[in-house]
Amino acid sequence: MTDSSLPAPSQKIPAAPAYGAATLSEILPSAAHALGIPGYANPLGLAPTKRVAVIMVDGLGWNQLKSHLGHAPFLRPLFERAQKLGTGFPSTTATSLSSLAIGAAPGEHGMLGYDVIDPARRRVVNQLGGWPGDLDPLSWQPLPTVFEKAAEHGIHTATVSIAQFSDSSLTRAALRGPKFVAARQPATRARATAEVFAAQRNALVYTYFNELDKAGHKFGVDSPQWRDTLEELDYVIKTLVSRLPEQTTVLITGDHGMVDVPASQRIDYSLQPELIEGVELTSGEPRGVQLTFAEGTDAAQRAKVREAWQRAYGSKAWILSREEAVELGYFGAVRPEFLPRLGDLMILAAEAIAFYDGRRVKPMAFEMVGQHGSLTAAERFVPLFVHRTA
Structure with a gap:
């Protein structure tokens, strides 16, 4: 552990996600149980059903929605009954969508971040x-x-999403199985989803919207563009739900929240040699950097780099070794073969800050306003709305 005399964030490092009880990993297993599929638990307590619509709004965080309910007239009256779920860790799309679709914690499925080590x-x-x-x-x-x-x-399964994701590596790795229905605009995705249900007696349909996430990354959550996008998606979801058959269970959720990071706090850490001395590979995400040391780097050098990070940014980030992060349970139980995909040292943003390896990322990456990937409540909690059509 680190020297107590070194800087540390003002807030205590958060507890691990509640895997098995209240995370994204529990949504589809609970839905499967409700559909009568054997072998699945139902930790979310969903009632028996013949049809389940899973609506994923990328970037729909609990905190952000709660602060903007005036821009979501359909979701607003449902919010009082919404469940607060954890995303799992890291709070990033590749990991969250994998946890959702597979019904397992990140350490079990191995999709451990945005950038990972092979x-x-x-x-x-x-x-x-x-x-x-x-x-x-x-x-x-x-x-x-x-x-x-x-x-x-015997359950008909379908994904309704953007055509570019139909045969992506992420889809083949973690979202495989459903018939893919491509629809470009949010309104056409809503219509396509309703058409799938109209043709099937028993169905599990996953519909994906990425517009809110894109607005957040480009403009920030605290922007007119983000609020306008929320309003548009709220209306689209209302329309979608109104077109579904009676007694369809509708599950609406997000994959992560978001933190707006000012330009002055988007740090190129590659310009500080002491932070990368002996480091061979950099991975993770800007709010959850992972550093992998070159083979043969001794313990003294590793400790030196950790202390350099602690002195430079220890008041704004939690700094952990891989072993500490795993022991704290952030990934759930990690299968041994997946451990090497994680970096040796992790820098997890506790404040509105992001860290980039400027040698590896494109200059436009520094223009990103809304970001996620770390452990803060703004990033790691999402709503789950459970609605039954009349």
């Missing part, structure tokens, strides 16, 4: 969109999805 080849893999051609998604993430299990038991 230990066999000592390289960084971007799990959201930068997969190398020689990396097989089915080998990288071997667990079956809930969609695959549902289909085995």
Whole structure:
């Protein structure tokens, strides 16, 4: 652990996500149980049903929605009954969507962040969109999805999303199984979702909206553009729900929240040599940096880099070794083969700050306002609305 005389964040490091009880990982297993599929628990207590619509609004955090309920007239009256779920860790799309679809904690499925280490080849893999051609998604993430299990038991499964995601590596690794229905605009996704249900007696349909996340990244949560997008999606979701058959269970959630980071706090840590001395690979996300030391780097050098981070940014970030993060339970139980995908040292933002390796990222990355990936409440909690159509 770190020297108590070094700077530390004012807020205590948060507890681990409530895996098995109240995270994104529990949504689809509970839905599967409600659909009558054997082998799944129902920690969310969903009532039996023949149809489940899962609506994922990328970037819909609990804190952000609570502060902007005036811009969500459909969701506002439902908010009092909404459940507050954890995203899992890190609070990032590749991990959250994997946890949702597979019904397992990150340490079980191995989709452990935005950028992770491929230990066999000592390289960084971007799990959201930068997969190398020689990396097989089915080998990288071997667990079956809930969609695959549902289909085995006669439930029609479908994903309604943007065409570019139909055969992406992330889809093949962690969201595989459903029939993919491509629809470009939010309104057409709503219509396509309703059409799937109209044609099926028993169905599990996942509908994805990424517009709110894009607005947050580009303009920030505290922006007219983000609020306008929330209003538009609220209306689209209202329309979608109104078109669903009677007695359809509707589950509306998000994959992470967001923190607005001012330009002055978007730090290029590669300009500070003491922070990367002996470091071979940098991964994670700007609010959850992971550093992998070169093979053979001794304990003294590792401790020196950790202390340098602690002195420079210890008041604004929680700094943990991989072993400490795993012991604290942030990833859930981690399968041994997945441990090397994590960095040796983790810098987890506690304040409105983000850290970049300027040698590796594009200059436009520094323009991102809304960010996520760390442990703060603004990033790690999302709503779950459970609604039954009349």
